[in-house]
Amino acid sequence: MKTTTAFIKKEFLQIIRDPSSLLIAFVLPLVLLFIYTYGINLDFAHVRLGIKNDDRGPQTADLIDALGQNAYMQTAFYGSEKQMYHDLARGKIQGALTLPADFSRNLAAGKNAALLLVADGANYTQVAHTQNYVTRIANGWLSANRRQQTAAPTVEIVPRYLYNPNNDGRRAVVPSSLAVTMTLIGILLTALVISREWERGTMEALLAAGLRPMQFIIGKYVPYFAVGMLSLFFSIAVMVLVFRLPFAGSWGVLFVISALFLYASLGLGLIISSLLRDQMLASMAALIVGFLPALMMSGVVFPIISMPPFFRRLAWLLPPTHYVRFVKSEFMSGTVWETTLVSGAFLFALGTLFAAVVYKKTARRLDD
Amino acid sequence: MTEFFCRLGALIKKEFLSILRDPKSRIIIIAPPLIQLALFANILTMETKNAVVLAVDRSQTLESREFIAGIGASSWFGGVKAAADEQQARQALAKEKAQAALFIPQDFARRLKKGENAEVLLLLDGRTPSAASGIEGYISEIAAAFDRKTAQKIGTTGANIDIAVRVRYNPNAVYQWYLVISLIVILALVISLMLTSLSVARERELGTFEQLIVSPCTAFELLVGKTVPPLIIALILQAVMTTAAVFCFDIPFTGSPGLFFFASFVAMLSLVGVGLFISSVCRNQQQAVLGAFSFIMPAVLLSGFVSPVADMPVALQYLTYANPLRFFIDIGNALFLKDVGIKDIADELLPLAGIAVFTLYFAARTFKRNLE
């Protein structure tokens, strides 16, 4: 016991002495939190729309006003189509709208009228938004103008967003950032910790001093686990107290599942560290199995449901995927016991499997 | 002059050998970018697909069934399932068994027949906001199509606006095109940063950095020797990924390959510069890796890949001027899909060149200062 505590203390001292680990544990999460809060925005996009109006009719003035008054749209007017498309190519505008000469004439005659909207496919994130804004405004303008006419009955969709009444993207993306920071701490900080002991010759001294593999493993898990949990408390405190993010779930459940997630991530990092004694290879591996899946495949940005079925199942084998789903629910809807228990059990099983591999791979002798 | 090239040649060759000699590191450098490109390009999308919709049909009429059938027939959804009541539907939503629930009121058909508008309630899962708004959009379109049919039946053919949407440079609006081009750029960042950020720190730990300093090699030669090999490796990998984009993902390459190559060269130079900058300020490899990660994460998020730079707060927008990825993604998309000239990408190219000059100059200075 005394040995283990001494080992843990040593690891702590090493963490504290190296400013780069504190950077990863406390500064980077803060930076990411800011970025997720202010820099990532999937709800709306500011669009500059080029308009070429060939219809000189008085009615279209309303429509063009309406387009310009939209909070997210800026309009620019063009006399020549060529110029407009040239600006589209150069990225000065993201959409180009043409009102044909017969637009209001057709409408007045009770015929369908056409609009041509050309969006810039090279700025893909804005295409859907542009299309959406123009369609809504045009239809709104039409129904306002049609009040007088007799219209067919319509089905009105009344959307209601559960757990997030304004469908605010931030409320989902900010808690998800915990998955990314915890992965960074779990995998990145630990990926080099065993290879360093080998390179500096301290592994030999530890083995000679009779340190047992179990003590070694506990000594490696506990400090990084503690740092990870501290970083988690810190991030959550900033989220709730500074960013005023509502929390609907139970703190106890949040910490238990977060601990299990950290347990699994640490296992992965320590496996990399015990298998790859070359620091460069270890860091590459950490990047490949740690960072990219956590960012791309966990559902933080890209919805998992949209993946092909096989990969959807694959994504559920990754710890961050479980954690992202859990943490979003915990913040927004409160504990959903069914999925929480499944994820918790999975993370625990995976973490224990990883710990067993680390135990198996820990050297007992120099030529292991 | 010949000595200059001898020394440079030796430095470059040494760097190549230490990166690529070991088969393990060859695999770990070359395979993952290609695998990840193939994997991510095929599975990631911002669009909402496969969502399951629950329908609570209290109307149970021809009309309501037709409306629901419209959803079932659409290719956007994974299926429509009937639910008994609201409570059951809410539970399914909570457990993410379904992504949306539609409630058709009892008077649905009756109101339509009377010529009144009918309201349909759509419950969506706010925990996945982008999927929720995607689903809402789809259902609205289905409702609009339903309305047109109703109008035809009644015979009131009111005038409508047909908005013809053309997505220029990506006529079928394939998200994959944008994704693949952006992924190529992101992976290029990851490769070049990993190759360079450890290189100086590693030599410092091995003690070979002293050997380099004592040799007649100048700081400039050391810099070029450290820059060229990762630059070439990253450019080759990028060329392979670009070829894959054209032939495997059928993305048309409409721009000028020469300009694309030149722009990539400038962009890679800035990425390598950032890597060497990190490497030269770090004491050991652990710090270099952590430094590289601390750069990659925000760089990817603030590149415009996930959401447009123009929508960020002004302060963050200024910050993105230090992010080569932001400009590289723009250039990649512009040169790939649009046939633009060098003047049109000058706004992106100049900041990239600026970043390259600044970081490389700084790295070279630390090399010199390291002569301490």
Added chain:
Amino acid sequence: MEKTPFIDIREIRKSFDGGKNMAVDCLSLAIYKGQTVGLIGADGAGKSTLLRLLAGLLLPDGGSIFIDGKETKAGRKPPVTIGYMPQKFGLYEDLTVRENLEFYAALKHVDAEFDNMLDFAGLSPFQNRSAGKLSGGMKQKLGLICALLGNPELLLLDEPSVGVDPVSRRELLKMVKESTKGQTTVIWSTAYMDEAHGFDVAAVVDRGRTVFVGRPTDLAPDSRGFEEKIIELAGGWQKKESAVAKKFVMPDNSCDYPVEALHLVKNYGSFCAVKDNNLKIRKGEIYGLLGPNGAGKSTSFKMMCGLARPTSGTARIMGIDIVKNASAARAHLGYMAQKFSLYPNLSVRQNLDFFAGAYGLGGHRAMLAVGRMIEIFGFRPCLNDNAADLPLGYKQRLSLACAVMHNPPVLFLDEPTSGVDVITRREFWNHITALAQKGVTVLITTHFMDEAEYCDRISLFFRGRTIAAGTPAELCRQTATDSLESAFAAAILAQEEQPA
């Protein structure tokens, strides 16, 4: 000695890389309680492997080890307490001196009087300094007290005196003697023959077997003779014409003082590491820089070859100012680093190719130079081996080859023989003296006093200043001593009595 041996090693075998590399080959050795055994042998002879087998860090392929009459078995605790000090210290560089000591004490379940131990090692004033910032000698002392924790019955020291100055080495030896009080059995592997000559027993290992076990005085009455005997036992060494020097093309130069130091000063903050150092080294001279660890000789050395920027003053190589025109000055320089820094994952040939290129040799000239080095040093069999996998002696040779390949008129050698065995050292000095005769100017730092005698002139550094300079004979005369080592100690003692 009738009693049973404390350690009885019977026909032990250990090989690496799947049997290709036989490190210990049917080695038998008996050691009695309380003895201090010097383990001597060439690099790769199996000394470290033997110590690691005893410490239980490696399992033998065959044979058995009995300690205190009990056989050691895998997975069981050793029958006696063992203190082991590995070659690479095993210290945590980012932990302080005291934290390192406390950590190892806890690992071994020992309650120790840390203050006493730190006092004993003379480390008390530095107990809050991080271990990475200690000088070589202090690191070794710290490593030693860590190994001494819990008063082990068996103390295994793997080359504890590598890279340590003579004064610290004496202290290290004294520390072991005092703390063991004749009760502890000590096995001490070393490359210093004078050190080994003072032990109770010398065990000479060659190619994985013992070739001599017995009292050192039985071999030869003094350490010089002892060294000759050891060389004989390890296969012998014949002085022959140095091939390096023979093939060396001395560039034309008329520079009388190829290396000059002019008022070199180096301050680290308020600490003055080097105070006004002046040197003029004649062409063809071998000039030695000596002094305790941390006395400023390394800093001076580094400033003179351009590795460190002087706070003031400058140095000239072949008359070219190293501060103002570094690249041109360095072109005349051959450099050998302390740790023989080579690219570990490049092969021998690739390392040679690289250094040829780095010194501006191109195409045909590079090919000739590399070919010459391969021939001279006999690298052909290991051309494609990674530098990391070479035995230390080969690394040292490769490092020398890389330094002289471009025929530099000036050689800077930073502890070029530390950790290397006697025969390799002899060979090395044969090359160096022959090169000097051809006109190469050599600046060298070393901790081997017998090596200092090869030098034409010596500067003795202490607390940032040269406290004595001259030929070895002059130094002895000045201090009225009969050996350089005593002269060294006497000069330092004289300085210590004055306030710093």
